[in-house]
Amino acid sequence: MSKNRRLHLFCVLFTSAIFFQTSQVSALVTAKAVENQVKEAMVAGVTAEDVVKPVVASAIIEGMSAKDAAAVATKAAVETAxxxxxxxxxxxxxxxMGAASGAIAAGQDVNTAIEGACHGAVTAVAAAKADTRSAAYAxxxxxxNAAARHNQDSALAVSAG
Structure with missing residues (x-):
């Protein structure tokens, strides 16, 4: 292998490693930012639905998946509650409902957001050692309610949750 070819290969691998590390840090910062936005707004008196919708929409637009954005935002809302x-x-x-509305506002699948939100809610309730059955019903x-509000199939929405 020539010296130039080895140098080129090294540069490609090094650049790929830097890109991977940067993208991982960025995703962590985004999740933490979502969590902080929800918590700060709820402490200030904003309802969960009213804060989760724009936070989820914004996170999706910034590149987070609908499922992850909804899970992080809902988990933060429940922890704050x-x-x-x-x-x-x-x-x-x-x-x-806010997560579903946020996903729709960002042009994403409502059922994916509902799945993430349900997961985030039950995870937060389980971590608090509270009643997960009531959390699942809620x-x-x-x-x-989100499916009805957005003219979606409620059976599909329930199966997503």
Whole structure:
């Protein structure tokens, strides 16, 4: 192998490694930013639905998947609800509906966002050692309401959740 060819191969590999590391850091920062935006707004008194919708839409537009954006935002909303002593079921339902609306606003699949939101909600509730069954019921309720609001198939939305 010639010296130039080895140098070229090294440069390609080095550039690829840098790109991979940068993209991983960027994704972590984006998830943390989503979490912080939701928590700060809810502490300021904004409802879960009203904060999750624009945060999810913005995160999707910035390159995060609908499922991940919805999961992170909903998890943050539920964690904040526990800290603030808010009704968890209402927050879950609102966050799921907000995530669905945010995905639609960003031109993404509503069912993928619902799936992520339901996962984020149940994960947060399980981490708090609270009633995951009630959380699942609230997530299904939010799924059905979101489907009805956006003229989607509610059976498909429930299966996504």
């Amino acid at each position: 526990f800290q603030l002593g808010q009704g968890i079921e209402a927050v879950i339902e609102g966050a799921v 997530a299904v309720g939010g799924s059905v």
